[in-house]
Amino acid sequence: MHNPDKWKMNSNQQMHSFIKEFSFAAIISHDLNASHLPLLLKEKEGENGTLYGHFARTNHHWKFADGAKVLVIFSGPHAYISPTWYKAAPAVPTWNYSAVHAKGVIQLTDLDTTLKALDETVKKYEANLTIPEGFKSKLSKGIVGFKINIESLQGKDKLGQHRSIEDQLGVTSALSKADNPESQLLYQYMVSKNLGTGS
Structure with missing residues (x-):
């Protein structure tokens, strides 16, 4: 990822927080297979943390993934930025966004x-949901679990x-008044990080 110093997240803690907040990721292997999956981060497992997830057994990606090096892309809020929002002129359009890339090796579990x-992932998104054991056992036959040790x-x-x-x-004022959800999410993220807000 092209990542000049002025835009870098500078600590694992920052990147781990991002992964936990925006946990739906694209997993891309060397053969350019890609799967889009929710991932669970255990940040204290390994030097940089470990990701856990599962493939549907019908997704043949898992058959070629065990032991493979992968790139995992986590994407956050993003939106178009108009040059008309700047005081400085001339200026060009751009796109504001946040992302974390993790590299590691997949191991089937x-x-x-x-x-x-799976239980921990469900609990993260819906803490009060209970899946009956018999049904869970039946469902387990349709998935293949994995972990990615983040290198x-x-x-x-x-x-x-x-x-x-x-x-x-100028940018934050325009984003705050925008009527599309992407711009609103980006605005809220920028405020929460206190970045690009002029403060």
Whole structure:
């Protein structure tokens, strides 16, 4: 990922927080197979954390994935930025976005590990949901669990924080008034990170 210093996330803690918040990712293997899956991060497992998830057994990606090096892309809020929002002129259109890339090796997991990770994933998104054991046992035949030991992490917050205060204020003002959900999500993210907001 092209990642100049001005946009880098500088700690594993920042990138782990991002992964936990935006946990639906694209897993891309060397043969250019890609799967889009929710992943569970265990940040204290391994030097950079470990990701857990599962393939549908009918997704043949898993057949070629065991032991393969993969790139995992987590995407956050993103939106178009108009040059008309800047005080400085002339300027060009751009796109503000955040992303984290994780690289590592996939290992298929045994049934107990897979079911434990599945339970933790369900609990993350719907804590009060209970899946009957018999039904869970039946469903388990249709999935293949895996883990990815993260070897490296890259994080990027390209949020216009390198621009002048006046330009940043113009962008946040426009995003806050936008009527599309992508712009609103980006605005809220920028405010939560206190980046590119002119403050």
